[in-house]
Amino acid sequence: MRALFVLGAVAVSGFIGTAAADTSESKWQTRVVIEKQGAHCVDDPNCFNRYHPDIPAVIRANPGDMIIYHTRDALDSDLTLDSNADDLAAVDLNFVHPMTGPVHIEGAERGDVIAVTLVDIEPDEYGYTVIVPGFGFLRDIYTEPYLVNWKLSRTHAVSDQMPGIRVPYEAFMGSVGVLPGQPEVESWLERERLLGEAGGVALPPQPIGALPSAVCGPEGSGKDQCLRTIPPRENGGNMDVQQMQIGTTLLLPCFIEGCGLFVGDVHYAQGDGEVSGTAIETGAVVTVTVDIRKGEGAFIKGPEVEGGAQIKNIEPSKFYQTIGLPLKAAGEVPPPHSYLDSQKIADLTNLSEDLTLAARDALIKMIDYIQRKHGLTAEQAYILSSVAVDLRIGQVVDVPNYVVTAVLNEDVFAE
Template structure:
C-alpha cells in the first residue's frame, strides 16, 4: 500500500521530491472506505473502529532537516463525488443533546454538497485536508507516548498506541501514535481554513520531513460537533518549500498556517488574509 494510519519516524517514504516540485496525492476518507452510499446506522457496529485516519504518504522532501521549517502550499484540493456525515453517540461536543446514531450521505457536484437525507439543504465547497502532518522524531514519539499515558493516569482521555487496525502492523503498529489528536507535528487539526491557496508551516523533526495527508473534508463548521464533517476522499496537490534553520532560529515548535485571501468565497467566510499560530 501507499499509506499508513499511525505516526512513526520509521515508516518508509512512498516517494522523494525536490522543494517546489508539484506533488499530487490521492487520499481516502476517514473511514478508509467503510462508509458507502448504502450504509445505514445498523451497519456501524461492524465497522473497524481504529482505522482512522488513513494517510497517503509519507513524502520525503529532499534537503529537509531538523531545525528547518517546512511550508506546505495547498495548490488544489479536488473532492470525490461522495461524502458522508455521521453522528456517533457519546462523542462530540453535543453528545448530551444528540444521543442517537445518524448518517447523512452527500453528493458533491458543481461546488455544492446536497443530500436526500437533508432536503432543502446545500453546503458550499470548502474542501481541506482534516489530517496532515510530518513524522515525529524518535525522541518525540517516546515523549508524546509518555505524555499521553500520564494524561490517562490522571483521568484524562487519550488514545495510546494500539495494534488493532494499525497500518503498518509490526513494531510500527505497536509503537505508532494514533492520529486522533493533533500534536506538534500537526496531524488532525481539522482547520477548515486550510483550503486551496493556504500554507501550512511545520517544524521539521526528521530528515526529509516525511509529509502525509488524508481525512479530506468537503465542508466543516467551527468544530466537528458530531465528531465528523462532510467526510470525503480527495485529490490534493501540494508544493513544498523549505525555510532552512527557521524553526531552530526562532524556536518554532508548533505548526502555524496562513491564507493570503478568503479561505472560501467571502460570502461564506471571514476573516481575510490571516496568520494563525
C-alpha cells in the same frame, strides 16, 4: 501600428500551422503522484494510520514539485449513497485515519520548516457526516448512530437526508503533517500517559489495526510507541482547521530527515468545531507544493498558516448567531469536565473562565434555533452544525463569563 498588429497575427498563425503539438503538451513541472492501491488502507503500501519515525517514505520529492496525494475518507469506510445508520456498526475506529504517504522531501532536515501550499482538492462524488455513539462534542446528548450521505460537486453538496440544504464547496485537508522524531514520540506519549492516569481522554498506542504493520502492528518493531492519529500535535495531523483552504501555506516543523509529509482525511466542508465528530468526509485528490525554510524550526514549534483572502471568501453573506456562556444545570458534570472529579463543578451552575462550557451552551442554543426556525430534527441540526456552524471565541476577559458564539451560515438554506 495597425499594420504591425496584423502582421504579427499572421506570423503567429503561420507558426501555429507548422507546430507539431499544442501548448498542452509543453511541460515543465515535475509531478510526484501517490496513488491508492487496493480497497482499503490495509491493502495499500502507500497508506498508514499511526505516527512513528521509522515508517518508511513511499516516494521522494524535491522542493517545488507538484505532489499529488490520492486520499481515503477518514473512516476508510465502505459507505455509499445507499448506506444507513446500521452500517456504522461495521466501522472499526482502530483504522482511523488512513494517511497517504509519507513523502520524503529532499534536503529537509530536523530543525527545518517545510512550507506546504495547497494547490487543489478534487473531491470524490460521495461524502458523509455521521454521529458515532461516544464521540463528538455533545456525546452525552446524541447517543444513537446517525448518517447523512452527501452528493458532492465542485460547487456544493446536497443530501436526500437534508432536503432544502446546499453546503458550499470549501474543501481542505483535515489531516496533514509530518512524522515525529523519537524525542517527540517519547515526550508526547509521556504527557498523554499522565493525562490518562488523571482520568482525561487519552488514546495510548493500539497495535490492533495499526499500519504499517511491520512498525506499528501487533508484532511491529515500534508497536508500543506508535501514536494514534485522532489528536493533533506539534507535527500537525488531525487539526481540522477549515481556514486552510486552497492557496494557503501550512508551515510544519521538521523532526526527521525528509520530514515525512502525509495527507488525508479531506473535508469537503466543515464548521469551526466539527461538533458531531465528523465534517463532510470524503476521499480526494490533493495537490500541494513544498518549499524548505532552513533552520526555522528554532522559531516555529508547531503548525502555523499563511494565507490571504481565504478567510474572507468562506464567510457567509448572512448568518444567525447564538451567544454561549459558561452555564449549566445544577448537578450536571459535562463530559469534558468529568475527569476533574470535583464536587464543586457538579454543584455550580456557573463555571469561571470556561470556554468549553460556553461553547457547549452556544451550540445547544444553535441546535434549538435550527429546529425551531428551519424544522430540522435534533440529529439533522447537530449534523448541520458540524458542517455549517462556526464556534468562535467572543471574549476572554469579562470574568467569570467568557463568551463563545455559534455562527450559522444561513446561505445553506436553498431559497
